[in-house]
Amino acid sequence: MIEIKNLHKSFGKNEIVRGVDVQVNKGDVVVILGPSGSGKTTFLRCLNFLERAEEGEITIDDVSVKFKQASKKDIFNIRKKIGFVFQNHNLFANKTAIENVMEGLITARKMSKKQSEEIALEALKKVGMEEKRDSYPCQLSGGQQQRVGIARAVALNPEVILFDEPTSALDPELVGETLRLIKSIAKEGITMIVVTHEISFAQDVANQVIFMADGVVVEKGEPNTFFLNPKEERTKTFLQRILPEEPMYNL
Amino acid sequence: MNIRYDQIIKTFFYSAHYVPITLLIAFVPVVLGLIFGSLIAIGRIYRVKIVSPILDFIVLFINALPGPIIILVLITVFNQGFDSFAKMLHLAIRAKNVNVIYVGILAMTIISIPALSESIRGALLSIDQGQYEAGYSVGLSKFQVLQRIVLPQAFLVLIPTLCGDVIGTLKGSSFLFIIGVMDIINSALKFATSSYCILEAYIAAALLYWLMSIFIENIFRLLEHQMGKHRRVLG
Numbered sequence: 001m002i003e004i005k006n007l008h009k010s011f012g013k014n015e016i017v018r019g020v021d022v023q024v025n026k027g028d029v030v031v032i033l034g035p036s037g038s039g040k041t042t043f044l045r046c047l048n049f050l051e052r053a054e055e056g057e058i059t060i061d062d063v064s065v066k067f068k069q070a071s072k073k074d075i076f077n078i079r080k081k082i083g084f085v086f087q088n089h090n091l092f093a094n095k096t097a098i099e100n101v102m103e104g105l106i107t108a109r110k111m112s113k114k115q116s117e118e119i120a121l122e123a124l125k126k127v128g129m130e131e132k133r134d135s136y137p138c139q140l141s142g143g144q145q146q147r148v149g150i151a152r153a154v155a156l157n158p159e160v161i162l163f164d165e166p167t168s169a170l171d172p173e174l175v176g177e178t179l180r181l182i183k184s185i186a187k188e189g190i191t192m193i194v195v196t197h198e199i200s201f202a203q204d205v206a207n208q209v210i211f212m213a214d215g216v217v218v219e220k221g222e223p224n225t226f227f228l229n230p231k232e233e234r235t236k237t238f239l240q241r242i243l244p245e246e247p248m249y250n251l
Numbered sequence: 252m253n254i255r256y257d258q259i260i261k262t263f264f265y266s267a268h269y270v271p272i273t274l275l276i277a278f279v280p281v282v283l284g285l286i287f288g289s290l291i292a293i294g295r296i297y298r299v300k301i302v303s304p305i306l307d308f309i310v311l312f313i314n315a316l317p318g319p320i321i322i323l324v325l326i327t328v329f330n331q332g333f334d335s336f337a338k339m340l341h342l343a344i345r346a347k348n349v350n351v352i353y354v355g356i357l358a359m360t361i362i363s364i365p366a367l368s369e370s371i372r373g374a375l376l377s378i379d380q381g382q383y384e385a386g387y388s389v390g391l392s393k394f395q396v397l398q399r400i401v402l403p404q405a406f407l408v409l410i411p412t413l414c415g416d417v418i419g420t421l422k423g424s425s426f427l428f429i430i431g432v433m434d435i436i437n438s439a440l441k442f443a444t445s446s447y448c449i450l451e452a453y454i455a456a457a458l459l460y461w462l463m464s465i466f467i468e469n470i471f472r473l474l475e476h477q478m479g480k481h482r483r484v485l486g
Binding site: 048049050076079080082083084086088090091092093094095096103104107108109136137138152153156 | 403
């Protein structure tokens with residue numbers, strides 16, 4: 001179980017995230033929706049200490065860390081439990097696909113080369129990239145790079161994987177296959193928090209949908225209630241604007 | 252005007268013996284400059300408190316000085332201060348027993364540091380922030396991210412400018428002839444004094460510098476090719 005309490009984050013005088021609480025049960029897929037600038041990406045980045053939040057606390061299993069007071073060791077321990085998939089992939093440019101997946105295992109987890117290679121290969125198979133194991137990121141398409149990025153997060157076997165708009169930088173035709181991949185990984189019972197604009201993904205895969213605007217959680221609930229019966233006026237206008245007549249991708 | 256080609260050739264082969272020493276007084280400062288330059292560049296990029304503004308000032312200060320002034324100041328300080336310094340440390344060595352080449356190498360190191368640290372800083376800044384973040388997200392420390400992800404990529408970006416810096420230091424080291432370091436220029440002039448073929452000596456020295464530059468450029472091209480496997484080829 002993962003619990004985030006009262007997260008606040010400002011950039012200068014601009015308070016981007018203004019007290020967000022989220023609870024995620026083991027195996028759940030939480031999808032965070034919201035207009036641009038609502039603070040959802042910043043929220044996600046704070047969980048992994050890519051941004052330092054000014055206030056709030058994160059609890060994963062039995063480990064609790066206050067964002068502001070966290071020491072290097074606390075940050076390392078929290079990052080160990082969290083996988084991150086970036087919007088623009090961020091594969092290590094100087095490493096091949098398999099080396100990208102192995103890097104965290106060898107350097108951070110101190111695994112042997114042989115063992116980490118086995119795990120990495122397994123992860124690459126899961127995302128259908130084992131044939132490209134020796135390709136450098138520049139030799140891969142955006143969709144392929146994102147697959148390796150997902151394998152890199154999965155291989156570390158974290159408690160939760162955070163997806164920061166994983167399909168926003170992809171060609172429309174690659175969005176569907178990447179979402180299908182994330183869905184298949186979700187089916188294995190891996191806990192996920194996904195920031196996305198893909199409504200059909202939220203409808204289809206999420207156990208919990210969170211709608212953020214202006215740095216706060218406006219509404220949250222199960223997808224059925226959330227999409228069919230939103231309570232808040234702000235949610236209704238948002239959904240009216242973006243809800244497609246037909247699902248855009250067949251998952 | 253008569254140019255004596257045989258004198259060019261003779262001087263060329265005489266001065267060719269001083270190619271190793273000339274390369275040494277360029278190569279050692281570049282290696283030392285790379286080490287100090289990297290530390291300065293990293294200190295400035297991470298905006299380390301107190302240290303960073305001091306480094307900014309030092310880089311600006313040295314960068315503004317012409318090479319010959321640094322060389323001449325160093326040799327003057329060395330000639331006037333070395334003996335008493337050695338006495339203070341109870342060393343038997345005296346200034347007249349020290350080869351000026353060490354003063355020359357020190358001078359060239361000081362001269363090359365600002366340029367190299369700026370080249371390195373530029374190369375480091377060219378690496379996307381996402382590479383750091385990806386490193387942190389898989390559990391690497393700041394140092395590990397630098398060592399395993401950022402520096403290898405930055406070095407590839409650095410190679411073309413580094414090639415220019417090495418050749419620049421090589422050419423700049425020719426100023427060391429004013430303090431009497433026996434390099435290509437000094438040896439060519441020494442050889443020419445017996446025949447008064449000064450122009451020929453300069454031409455011979457120029458040819459040697461030309462060949463050394465081609466040699467260095469080719470080494471760097473090879474290095475870039477070897478290390479650039481992960482980089483997309485343009486066009």
